[in-house]
Amino acid sequence: MFRQISILAPGLLGGSVAQAARARGLAKQIVIWARRPEVRLALRGQPWCDATADSPAAAVRDADLIVLAPPVDRIAPLTAEIADHVAPGALVTDVGSVKAEISRLGHAALSGRAHFVGSHPMAGSAHTGWENASPDLFAHRVCFVTPRPDTDPAAAERVARFWRELGSEVVTVAPDAHDEIVAHISHLPQVLATTLCTFLAARQPGWRNFAGGGLRDTTRIAASDPAMWRAILEQNRDEILRALRAFQDELQGFSAALANRDYLELTARLERGKTFREQFRPLP
């Protein structure tokens, strides 16, 4: 139970943190800062928002848990902005999709005063914005918690416990390891979905009218927010490039096997892919 959870710049994820924390009784007081005054006004009417603040500094002053929820490229600047205003010993976390730089700068900005522990809940929706928030968004979802070697272990454990109490399955990894993992399992799939769409759009856009379930599924995430993904590409450029180049080699292997009519090799690849996919954990 926190005395005050402050949530800064809530969108879908920040709003859902507020709703889930209220639903599970994890905070006496929930305070929210949003950049736009009309959003603050709208939030004041919500049962999961006890007060709004007019500035990040005012929002964080009395909080023992601070959740930073702006776009990924705004997290480090926001951490710097609140650094002189957080209560001593407060926990600060975020919900950004990339962790190494944010964790390094967050730790440096708060060092000696409060604890920065990065988080990345693997939850999202095509419907963004706090209006689409849900108290169950994190239930049964993986949430990465990414302490650095110099992070206070007790602080990391308290952040992990918070996400568990919101229903998430917490995976604790170092920030660099996190960024390598998501480059492969999240950012590379986005690049492929986007590229399949730009490819087909250039080739013959009308073919989309013939799309079956396979193309629909494979390209669904191409409809994600370009600004959000631009920021992710920028923040995780090196890991994504590495994953992308290795994937290109794997794809060239498929292409070469097909060019060589090596149907044994192609069948082996189809079977390995099927086996891998079938071992995904079923969704609850």
Added chain:
Amino acid sequence: MFRQISILAPGLLGGSVAQAARARGLAKQIVIWARRPEVRLALRGQPWCDATADSPAAAVRDADLIVLAPPVDRIAPLTAEIADHVAPGALVTDVGSVKAEISRLGHAALSGRAHFVGSHPMAGSAHTGWENASPDLFAHRVCFVTPRPDTDPAAAERVARFWRELGSEVVTVAPDAHDEIVAHISHLPQVLATTLCTFLAARQPGWRNFAGGGLRDTTRIAASDPAMWRAILEQNRDEILRALRAFQDELQGFSAALANRDYLELTARLERGKTFREQFRPLP
């Protein structure tokens, strides 16, 4: 209304044709041939199967519409097998995913006696086999009908009307054009889903436990039947290779833009992908 529809080697698609034709009153008599005696026995109890036949030849003798539903590499051999037994003027179609070779061989085998008109209903499911058939499988789905220049137009139109009566939206294109289209919108997505899975399996299979919705959607079709896809890769090799190589160029363009930190170009690609994806027709 057909006097007798004969369906050969029914799986999910063939069984669904029988159920849909019965539900919509399109056939006085539905006769089915399946290779395995125990399947024939089981089919005899179904309300959408009036009789089973012990051989392809026996099944087609009195039919005015014959639907060939075996795996794609068995369609041309099966057409050759029935060629001397079909009634004069009968319509023969199929449900295979690749059309050029099947249409050429089908036309040649039946020429002067009956009409071969290729079909490809874009319907399917992870749950294969006639036991999973449904009378609504084709409703609101695209079905390609692929007459050759030398196909009797009246025969092509009767096959198109049959699929429309099953609820499909018929798209009539030449066999070669069909194979180019599906190489892009169906076969390439399969190659990408399979390759993303084999890549991740080789890299670190345990990461699949962290899969969010994006990876799940993007890889879903990797769980498809390897034997079926091996046959499709073989039958449509040239078109798939062409599509794959052009896609590899598009992906290299993305990779190069990221390597060059060209975020304007990357944003433009994300936006083009989003626009393309959002213009998919909504599913009914």
